[in-house]
Amino acid sequence: MAEKILFSIVESPTHPNFSSLYSRLGLVEQRYDSVRKAINGLKQSRPTLVVAEFFYGYGNNYAGVNISNLDVFLYSLQKYAPQARVIVLVEKDERAFVDKLASLFTLQAILVSPVDAILMEETLQGL
Numbered sequence: 001m002a003e004k005i006l007f008s009i010v011e012s013p014t015h016p017n018f019s020s021l022y023s024r025l026g027l028v029e030q031r032y033d034s035v036r037k038a039i040n041g042l043k044q045s046r047p048t049l050v051v052a053e054f055f056y057g058y059g060n061n062y063a064g065v066n067i068s069n070l071d072v073f074l075y076s077l078q079k080y081a082p083q084a085r086v087i088v089l090v091e092k093d094e095r096a097f098v099d100k101l102a103s104l105f106t107l108q109a110i111l112v113s114p115v116d117a118i119l120m121e122e123t124l125q126g127l
Helices: 019-024 035-042 071-080 092-102 117-126
Strands: 004-009 027-032 049-053 085-090 109-112
Touching: 004 019, 004 035, 019 027, 019 117, 027 035, 035 071, 085 092, 085 117, 092 109, 109 117
Parallel strands: 004 027, 004 049, 049 085, 085 109
Antiparallel strands: none
16 A cells, blocks of 8 residues: 655744644655645655645735635646645635635645644545
8 A cells, every 4th residue: 555645834933843743644744844845855755644734825925816825836837746635724814715725726625724633534534
């Protein structure tokens, strides 16, 4: 059986650390501290799962073409690992903006922070 790789894209200190949970569930975590590094990681390995934080582009670099910090990564994911399942973590005040992203990409779960280990485990087992 092939190992299940989980890309964990951690771009803020509020991202919960579920490394021990991932390990217990038999997932091999590859942790990235930026979307750019995660995109480079796609060239070396193909994730089964992705857990990433969502940040809406309020008129910064993402404005116009991109909705959020995840757009470019998700386009790359379609090319390198189209079977990967995506879980997005979002702050409550940005939840409404994730729907724009979900209209472009398939997201298996959208979890509003704070996310605890029980909710993450239930979500992962449900996929």
